[in-house]
Every structure is written in structure tokens, then in C-alpha cells.
Amino acid sequence: xxxxxxxxxTAMIPQAPPPRGETGLVHWVRANLFATPLDAVLxxxxxxxxxxxxxxxxxxxxxxxxxxxxxxxxxEILAGEPGACLAVIRDRWHQLLFGFYPxxxxxxxxxALILMLVALAPILFAGAPRRLLxxxxxxxxxxxxxxxxxxIWFPALALAGFAVGYGAFRAVHAAVPLIAVPAAALATVxxxxxxxxxxxxxLHAILPVGxxxxxxxxxxxxxxxxxxxxxxIALSLxxxxxLALGRKSDMLLIKTISVGFIEFIRGVPLITLLFTxxxxxxxxxxxxxxxxxxxxxxxxxxxFAAAYMAEVIRxxxxxxxxxxxxxxxxxxxxxxxxxxxxILPQALKISIPGIVNNFIGLFKDTTLVVFIGLLDPLGLTTxxxxxxxxxxxxxxxYIFVGACFFIFCFGMSRYSMHLEARLKTDHR
Amino acid sequence: xxxxxLLGALTFAGLVAGTASAATLxxxxxxxxxxxxxxxxxxxxxxxDASGEWQGFDVAVCRAVAAAVLGDPKKVKFVTTTGQTRxxxxxxGEVDMLARNSxxxxxxxxxxxxDFVGVNYYxxxxxxxxxxxGISSAKELNGATVCIQTGTTTELxxxxxxxxxxxxxxxxxxxxxxxxxxQYLARACDVYTTDASGLAATRAxxxxxENHIILxxxxxxxxxxxxxxxxxxxxxxxxxxxxxxxxxAEEYGVTSANIEEMAKGTTNPEINRMLGxxxxxxxxxxxxxxxxxRAIQAGGNYGEIFATNIGESTPIGLARxxxxxxxxxxxxxAPPFR
Numbered sequence: 201x202x203x204x205x206x207x208x209x210t211a212m213i214p215q216a217p218p219p220r221g222e223t224g225l226v227h228w229v230r231a232n233l234f235a236t237p238l239d240a241v242l243x244x245x246x247x248x249x250x251x252x253x254x255x256x257x258x259x260x261x262x263x264x265x266x267x268x269x270x271x272x273x274x275x276e277i278l279a280g281e282p283g284a285c286l287a288v289i290r291d292r293w294h295q296l297l298f299g300f301y302p303x304x305x306x307x308x309x310x311x312a313l314i315l316m317l318v319a320l321a322p323i324l325f326a327g328a329p330r331r332l333l334x335x336x337x338x339x340x341x342x343x344x345x346x347x348x349x350x351x352i353w354f355p356a357l358a359l360a361g362f363a364v365g366y367g368a369f370r371a372v373h374a375a376v377p378l379i380a381v382p383a384a385a386l387a388t389v390x391x392x393x394x395x396x397x398x399x400x401x402x403l404h405a406i407l408p409v410g411x412x413x414x415x416x417x418x419x420x421x422x423x424x425x426x427x428x429x430x431x432x433i434a435l436s437l438x439x440x441x442x443l444a445l446g447r448k449s450d451m452l453l454i455k456t457i458s459v460g461f462i463e464f465i466r467g468v469p470l471i472t473l474l475f476t477x478x479x480x481x482x483x484x485x486x487x488x489x490x491x492x493x494x495x496x497x498x499x500x501x502x503x504f505a506a507a508y509m510a511e512v513i514r515x516x517x518x519x520x521x522x523x524x525x526x527x528x529x530x531x532x533x534x535x536x537x538x539x540x541x542x543i544l545p546q547a548l549k550i551s552i553p554g555i556v557n558n559f560i561g562l563f564k565d566t567t568l569v570v571f572i573g574l575l576d577p578l579g580l581t582t583x584x585x586x587x588x589x590x591x592x593x594x595x596x597x598y599i600f601v602g603a604c605f606f607i608f609c610f611g612m613s614r615y616s617m618h619l620e621a622r623l624k625t626d627h628r
Numbered sequence: 629x630x631x632x633x634l635l636g637a638l639t640f641a642g643l644v645a646g647t648a649s650a651a652t653l654x655x656x657x658x659x660x661x662x663x664x665x666x667x668x669x670x671x672x673x674x675x676x677d678a679s680g681e682w683q684g685f686d687v688a689v690c691r692a693v694a695a696a697v698l699g700d701p702k703k704v705k706f707v708t709t710t711g712q713t714r715x716x717x718x719x720x721g722e723v724d725m726l727a728r729n730s731x732x733x734x735x736x737x738x739x740x741x742x743d744f745v746g747v748n749y750y751x752x753x754x755x756x757x758x759x760x761x762g763i764s765s766a767k768e769l770n771g772a773t774v775c776i777q778t779g780t781t782t783e784l785x786x787x788x789x790x791x792x793x794x795x796x797x798x799x800x801x802x803x804x805x806x807x808x809x810x811q812y813l814a815r816a817c818d819v820y821t822t823d824a825s826g827l828a829a830t831r832a833x834x835x836x837x838e839n840h841i842i843l844x845x846x847x848x849x850x851x852x853x854x855x856x857x858x859x860x861x862x863x864x865x866x867x868x869x870x871x872x873x874x875x876x877a878e879e880y881g882v883t884s885a886n887i888e889e890m891a892k893g894t895t896n897p898e899i900n901r902m903l904g905x906x907x908x909x910x911x912x913x914x915x916x917x918x919x920x921x922r923a924i925q926a927g928g929n930y931g932e933i934f935a936t937n938i939g940e941s942t943p944i945g946l947a948r949x950x951x952x953x954x955x956x957x958x959x960x961x962a963p964p965f966r
Contacts, residue, residue: 272943275835291678300680417705418680479713482720570668573708573717579668583676583708585806586669586684588943592833594806 260284270589288590289600295584296577296600299420305349305412309423312346315339316430324615326622340434347419347427349411353400361391416494420575422604427494429563429608432501436562437555439502440509441548445539447514458510465507471568473500478572497569505562512558516551517543549623556616560609577601652724652856652863653697653914661703664690665723668708671829672938672946673729673749682706685937686727689748689854689871692923693725696870696915701926715740718857725867726855729823731781741858745868748853748930750950750959752846753785754824756831759839761818766845770795775808775817777801782822785848805830823850825938825946832943865913873920876902876962877929879953884928891921902965909965920965930960 221227233243263283267290268274274285289296298306319339322332341355368387373380404410419427446458465473477496485491520543528538548555570579581597584590656662666674666686674684682690682704691701707723714730717723719741730736731751732744755766763769766789776783778801790797800817802808809830812820820827824846831837854871856864877883880899882890891903900906904917911917927933931953938946952958 271833295676295678295680300676303679415705417707475713479716479720479722482717482722571710571712573668573710573713575668575708579708582804582806583669586671586673586675587677588671588675588829588832591671591829591943592809592835594810 266290271591271593272589284596285593286596288584288593288596292580292584292590293600295580296421296597296604298423299575299580300418301414301420301423302412302418305414308346308349308411308414312343313426315342315346324619345411348414348416350413351400351404351408351410353403353407353409354396357396357400357403358392361388361396364388364391416492419494421577421580424494424569424574424576425563425566428498428501428566428569431498432505432562432566433559435502436505436509436558439506440513441544443506443510444513444517447510448517462507462510465504466511470501470504470565471571473504474568474572476500493574497572497574501562501566505558508558509555512551512554513547515554516547516549519550520546549620552616552620552623556612560612563608563612564605577604652860653866656697656724656863660698661705662690662694662697662725663705663707663723664693665707665709665714665717665726665728666690667714667728668710670729670826671833672825672942672944674706674727683937685749685933686729686854688927688933688937689727689867689874690725691926692874693867693870695926696873696919696923697866699922701922715742715855718742718855721857724856724863729852730855732851732853733781736855743856743858743864744851744853745856745864746853746871747851747959748871749825749851751823751825751850751852752950753782753821753848753850754827754846755843756812756820756827756840757818757843758815759841763843764841766843766847767793767795769797769819771797772818773798773800773816775800775802775811775820777805777808777822778803781848781850786821789847809833825944828946829944832945862914866915869913870920870923872962873902873923873965874930874933875953875960876965877920877924878931878960879955879962882924882929883932884925887921887924891918898965 217223221230234240260282261284263278263281264286265274265277265283266286268277268285268287269291271285271288274283274287278285294303294306298309301309316339318332319336321328322330322336338359341359345352345355365384365388369380369384372383443458443462446454447462449455449458474497477500478493481491481496524542524546525538528542531538531542533541567576567578569576570582573579575583578601581601584597585593664687666682666684669675670684670686672684673686674682677683687706690704690706694704695701707717709717709723709726709728714726714728715736718726727748729749729751730744732747736742737744755769757763757769757772769790774786774797776786776799783799786797786799797819800811802811805822805826808820808822811817813834820830822830824842827842831840831842834840854867856867876898877887880896880902882899882903887903890899891905893905894900897906901909903921904910904919908917910919913919928936934946934948934951935941938944940947948956948958950959952960954961
């Protein structure tokens with residue numbers, strides 16, 4: 201019998217460098233840009249197009265004039281060369297950002313924005329300290345006070361309304377549990393309607409702490425867009441969740457109200473709701489009522505966004521297998537617990553792209569307020585052009601506004617991708 | 629039961645309407661400021677400056693009214709209104725008066741229940757063309773492409789003008805003045821047509837205004853003026869006579885520079901009555917004797933307001949034309965202060 205000698209390698213062959221042409225820049229270019237004749241043609245075409253655009257826009261940006269007091273002066277400095285007149289941004293940036301907010305108080309909206317980021321941190325990022333959530337809860341009243349000013353007692357007492365509601369809930373719950381929730385809601389509303397105003401005046405007389413009051417007709421620019429957008433976003437999500445649950449509810453009244461609300465709002469364009477807020481409400485309210493136009497718009501935008509949000513979340517609820525609902529029931533959880541612990545976390549995760557999509561759309565929709573005469577960034581471009589010094593300037597203003605919107609929306613989009621990655625628990 | 633509910637609703641509606649329209653003057657005095665509806669920005673007529681102060685020819689009317697009624701031209705809350713919201717904002721009581729390039733027409737005056745109290749600017753639709761077209765009259769525009777704002781009276785005027793003169797044209801519909809400027813400069817249309825004051829402002833913004841001409845023909849009447857609600861005659865009179873006071877002041881040579889001097893008494897009894905040195909005309913409208921004096925001090929007389937905001941020394945460079953005083957061949961004419 202022949203024996204074949206067993207061969208066992210004792211030393212590893214050293215790693216050889218990859219063959220030439222399979223590494224480095226040349227390979228990358230060949231693999232990614234010139235893999236096929238079609239790729240090659242497309243690559244060359246793209247390079248030409250990009251070059252054309254850069255050659256067209258490049259000088260315009262590079263020659264930009266920053267120091268001038270009018271378009272005519274810009275043109276004089278440029279002397280016929282193409283160039284952007286960015287001096288208009290330098291001259292009016294504060295209006296594009298703050299509208300007509302008094303310049304000595306610019307720190308107030310700025311501080312409100314910074315504090316908003318702080319308040320958002322515990323909601324958006326898992327790593328932030330949980331105790332910050334208390335600050336997030338107080339933030340809406342604080343932001344109102346910073347932006348509008350006036351006495352501090354008014355937002356403080358409005359916030360105290362929630363404590364009053366909770367107190368009423370505890371008190372009634374002990375006696376008649378069934379009506380505890382309506383009683384708490386009633387107590388809160390009564391507190392807001394009847395006691396907050398007089399009490400805050402009385403307290404202000406005793407201890408006058410406050411900021412100078414700024415009327416909302418001086419709000420404008422990105423400040424206005426952010427107020428409307430952020431409030432709409434923050435409120436539309438909880439309202440939307442409630443509406444989505446209401447629409448799936450078995451209780452006829454709740455279901456009918458939810459469906460009616462959603463379908464009505466979705467059937468009406470946002471611009472119609474805005475016109476209602478700005479014009480029609482004035483006919484209904486008693487004369488002399490001074491219902492802040494910005495608040496009216498915020499309410500309408502919130503309702504609008506909530507209806508859309510409800511449908512996005514309903515999509516997430518519908519995507520969950522029935523077994524999840526049954527599992528929750530079999531654990532003996534009641535409705536709210538099963539929703540909070542089992543159903544909603546999964547449904548919301550599924551809906552993230554849709555939710556963020558809504559947020560971005562809502563933020564950009566805030567520019568529609570220009571049609572009811574509020575001076576959002578786009579409205580301000582018209583107002584700025586109406587000044588003889590800047591009449592005839594278009595691109596510079598629109599590019600600035602577009603760039604700012606892009607930063608906001610791109611930020612939101614990146615965050616949603618981060619959130620999806622973080623919540624990814626499946627094994628696909 | 630139903631009937632009484634209906635009656636109740638009617639009474640309430642009547643009360644609402646009554647309080648909303650009856651005493652604008654009292655409302656304004658109680659509020660301490662005039663709510664004045666202005667446009668969101670028309671060059672020379674209303675625009676915020678870098679510090680957020682509203683300036684312009686229409687804005688000056690608001691300031692004069694505020695000065696007459698409240699004694700301070702700064703006590704105005706400017707409410708920006710668009711073409712769609714302006715008349716509703718006025719009718720619903722959100723603003724006390726409008727001063728924003730609104731053409732006085734029959735249906736607006738009657739159907740919309742508004743009162744145009746006067747004309748602070750006589751405008752008319754004109755044409756702007758590039759000089760190299762070699763055209764000197766609108767009658768030579770046969771076959772031209774015309775940039776025209778859709779949904780405005782200018783569109784109808786244009787169609788009428790070309791039909792009457794047996795000419796054809798090709799419309800290039802545009803939405804805003806800003807878009808029109810771009811289209812016109814890109815030569816997408818040969819002609820841009822809108823109100824002559826707008827054309828002048830647009831041309832002033834061009835890099836080469838000397839290469840564009842505004843044709844001499846004016847094809848429509850566009851009397852622009854302040855507007856108030858129907859039904860409150862006292863308030864309408866206040867706005868109307870404030871405007872007249874500005875015009876009369878120019879006629880009698882009362883300027884912001886010499887008004888202090890004139891108010892001490894002049895040989896012209898009309899000036900004395902207007903400035904409150906003689907008699908008490910203000911009381912007849914529910915104002916004090918010095919109302920007109922304060923209105924004129926706010927921004928000067930009509931001629932001064934015209935010169936600072938849209939006159940020939942400004943970039944817009946409008947000539948007085950129809951807006952000269954009647955004594956100088958124009959239409960601006962104030963009834964006697966007597």
C-alpha cells in the first residue's frame with residue numbers, strides 16, 4: 201500500500217500585496233467611475249456639468265461684496281463683474297433672524313433657543329441626564345416668558361394649573377374615581393380661565409418680576425418660523441398619538457370624534473386654516489378681543505399637523521402583528537399600560553421616517569404665513585426689497601433663507617437616521 | 629324657544645356690528661394707537677428700514693392720522709396685509725384704516741362696504757420697454773410679448789387697450805413683481821406693464837436704468853387712497869380731512885419748517901383756522917384744535933412727503949404729474965377749511 205505522505209504547512213506564507221491595479225486611487229477610480237463604457241460617459245458628463253455650475257457660480261460667490269449700503273453701491277464696487285451683493289445680508293441679517301424684535305432684547309430669543317436645545321436633550325438623546333426632563337416640562341412656559349416678556353407670574357401660574365389639575369385628580373379620585381379625569385381637566389381649565397389672570401396681576405403688584413413686554417407683531421423671520429414650527433412639532437406628536445389611538449378605539453363617540461377631526465382637517469388646505477385664523481376668527485370673537493395672531497396661527501398649524509401625524513402613527517399601529525396586541529392582553533395589562541409598554545414603542549419606531557417627514561414638511565410649511573401678512577423669512581425678503589436701497593436684489597436673500605432652512609431640515613433628517621439606528625432591535 | 633335664540637343671536641350680532649363700527653375714534657383713543665394696514669412692502673410707499681421703522685408714502689398717511697388723533701406719529705401699529713387679506717382685515721376690525729396702494733373702484737366702495745376717503749396718489753397703468761426696441765409709443769406694440777401679473781385689474785386693462793387699438797399681444801403670466809423683473813431682464817418678454825409708480829421703482833432697481841424707457845401712454849385710472857369701514861362717518865372724516873390738511877398745507881405754503889411760525893398766527897384766515905389759531909374746527913370731528921398742525925408736523929405737507937419718499941430726488945424719481953396741486957395743473961385739491 202502506498203502511503204501518501206501527509207503534508208502539513210508549518211509556516212504561514214507572508215501576505216502578498218494585492219496585484220497591481222487592484223489597489224489605490226487608480227483602482228478606486230476604475231471600479232467606481234469607469235467600470236463600464238456607460239459609467240465612463242456618465243462620469244465625464246457629470247464632471248462637465250459640475251464644472252460648468254462651479255464656473256458659473258464660483259466667481260459670483262468669490263467676488264461677493266460685504267461692505268456696501270445699497271445695491272447701487274454694490275454694483276459700483278463690482279464694476280460690471282459678476283458678484284453677489286451679500287452686503288444686504290450684513291445689513292439685514294438681524295431682521296431675517298428676529299423680524300422687528302427690539303434689538304436690545306435679542307438675547308431673549310437667543311437664550312430661548314439655547315434653552316430649547318437643553319430642554320430637548322433628555323428627550324432626544326439617551327445619554328442626557330434624566331433629571332433634565334423637569335426642565336423640559338417647565339420650558340414651554342419659560343420660552344413664552346422669554347419671547348413675549350411681561351410678568352413672570354402669568355406663565356408660572358399657567359404652569360401651576362397642571363399642579364392644580366393633579367391635586368383635583370387626587371382629591372376626587374379618593375371619593376369618586378370615575379369622574380377624576382374630567383374633574384381634573386375642569387379644575388385646570390377653570391384655573392386658567394378665571395384665576396390665572398387676576399392672580400398674576402395681584403402677585404405682580406406685590407412682587408414685580410418681569411421682562412419688558414414685546415408684542416407678537418414684532419416677531420418675524422426665522423424666529424417666527426421656529427416658534428410656529430417647534431410648537432407645532434412638539435404638540436402635534438402627543439395629539440397625533442391620541443387621535444390615532446382614538447381612531448382605533450372601540451368606543452363609538454371617541455372614534456367618531458377622532459375620525460371627524462382627522463378627515464375634516466386633512467380635507468382642508470393649510471392655507472385655508474391660516475386664513476381662518478387671521479380673518480374669520482375676528483368676526484366670531486367679541487370686538488376688542490386681542491387674541492394674539494401668532495398664537496392663533498400656532499394653534500391652527502398644530503391642529504393641522506396633528507391630523508397628519510395621527511395617520512402616520514395609525515400606519516405604525518396597523519403594521520404591528522395582531523399577536524402583539526394579544527400578547528399585551530394576555531399579560532393582563534390594562535389598555536393604557538399595554539399601549540405605553542408594548543404597542544406604542546413598536547408602532548412609533550416603525551413610524552419614525554414618516555414622523556420626521558411630517559416635521560420637516562411642517563417646518564417648511566411655516567412659510568405659508570406670508571399669505572396672511574406675517575413676516576416670515578420669505579415675507580421679509582419682499583419687505584427688504586421694498587427699501588429703495590435693496591430694491592432689485594433676489595438671489596442673495598433667497599439663498600440665505602434657503603441655506604438656513606436646509607440646515608434645520610438636514611439636522612432633523614440626520615437625527616431621525618441616528619434614532620432609527622439606535623432603536624434598531626430586529627435582526628434583518 | 630328657537631325664535632328667541634335666533635333673536636338673541638341677531639341682537640348679539642347687532643351689538644357686535646354696532647360696537648365694531650360706531651366709534652373707531654373711541655377705540656383708537658382707548659387703545660392708544662392706530663392700527664394701520666399697510667402692504668408687505670412696496671418700494672417708496674411702505675417698507676421697513678434696517679431698524680424696523682416703517683417708512684414710505686402710504687405710511688406717512690398713517691403717521692399723520694396718528695399724530696392728529698393721538699398726538700404722536702409713532703403711535704401706529706403697522707399691520708402687514710396682503711392683496712387677499714387687506715379688505716377683510718379692515719372689515720373685521722383688525723385694522724382701523726388701510727393705507728396700501730388700493731385702487732378706488734365702484735365695487736370696492738359699494739359691494740365690499742368700504743369707504744375710500746380720498747386719493748393720495750393718482751396712478752395709472754404704463755408700459756416699460758427696452759430702449760433698443762426703438763419704440764416710443766404703446767401704439768407700436770403690436771405682436772409684443774407682455775409680462776403681466778395675473779388676476780389683477782392690469783390684466784383686464786391690457787386686454788382692453790390692445791383690443792381697442794386693434795393689436796395683438798402674447799401674455800407672459802407672472803405672479804409677483806419680483807418675478808416680473810427677472811423675466812423682463814432675461815428678455816422673456818419685450819414689455820412689462822403695471823402701475824406707472826411700480827414701473828418707475830422697478831426701473832430704478834436695474835443695473836442699467838438708462839437703457840429702459842417708460843412709454844408715455846397711461847392706459848388706466850388707478851386712484852390709490854386710504855380706506856376705512858362703511859358706517860363710521862366720524863372716523864372717515866378724520867382720515868379724509870387729515871389727508872386734506874396735508875394737501876392744503878402744501879397749497880398754503882405751510883411746511884414742517886415754518887409751521888411753528890405760522891401757528892402763531894398769519895394774515896391768511898384759512899391757515900389760521902386749519903392750524904387752530906382761529907376758531908375750533910377740530911372739535912367738530914371730536915379732536916382738539918391743533919390736530920391738523922400735528923398731522924403736518926408728522927412728516928411735512930403733501931409735497932414734502934412726496935419729495936422724501938417717491939419724488940424726483942429719490943431713486944424712484946417720480947414726477948408730480950397728476951399728483952401736483954390743482955394750482956399747478958394736477959388733481960390734488962383740498963376743500964376749504966371753513
